Structures are given as C-alpha cells and as structure tokens.
Amino acid sequence: YENLPAPLKILADNLWAIHSNAYDYAAVRPRATAEEKKHFEEVFTSTIYETEHPVVRVHPETREKSLLLGNFVQRLVGLSKSDSAKLYEVFQSYVTAPENTVRWRWQVGDVAI
Numbered sequence: 001y002e003n004l005p006a007p008l009k010i011l012a013d014n015l016w017a018i019h020s021n022a023y024d025y026a027a028v029r030p031r032a033t034a035e036e037k038k039h040f041e042e043v044f045t046s047t048i049y050e051t052e053h054p055v056v057r058v059h060p061e062t063r064e065k066s067l068l069l070g071n072f073v074q075r076l077v078g079l080s081k082s083d084s085a086k087l088y089e090v091f092q093s094y095v096t097a098p099e100n101t102v103r104w105r106w107q108v109g110d111v112a113i
Contacts, residue, residue: 001056001065001066001067001094002065003094003097003099003100004067004091004094008090008091008094011087012055012056012067012091013055013056015054015055015056015076015077015087016052016053016054016055016076016077017052017053017054017055017068017069017073017074017075017076017077017084017088018050018051018052018073018074018075018076018077019050019051019052019053019070019072019073019074020048020049020050020051020072020074021044021048021049021072022048022050022074050074052077053068054068055067055068055069055076055091056068067091067094067095069088069091069092069095073088076088
C-alpha cells in the first residue's frame, strides 16, 4: 500500500472486493492434471461462498495499511467485471512487485503471517 501513488491510495481506500472460492484454478495452476482440477472442484467449490472485503486492510494495532487482493477476488463492488479486472491488475502489480514481497527460508518452528 505504501508504494501506491497518492491517487491510487485514494481509490483503493474506497474500494471493496468480492472474494469467492469459485476462482479459475486452471489459470492459477496451469500444469494441474484433469484429476487435480476435478478434485479441486469437488472439495473447494462444492458450495460457493462469496464475501465482501475492503481492498485496504488496516492493522488493528499498528494502523499499517496493506492491500487485500489475491486470486479469490471476483470483482470490485459497484464496477463491471471488465473494469474490476483492469483495476485488479494495477493493484496486484504493486502487491507482487519484488520490492513488496518476502522470500522465506523455512526452518522448523517458523510461523509466517
């Protein structure tokens, strides 16, 4: 969130996203076998859930802001699927930028949030 230009921060602060467990598993896992895709559908999408979340999450103690997106976003509230996809890509490009990600070398006992 901190790396967003001021106009995008204003936009993000006012957006809500509809998240769902019904996302395009094949796009996320293009090498998945037909059996893996079938298993995903049977287990994860036997019941479809949708919920709305603010695009910007504010940490309750530190008040630090972060973008809450990911593959479960279906669309942005009040926007078309097409407009949502374009804005999602803009915001997701900040989330996935190397300077905004963490590499972790796991060790026994580690917990990462």
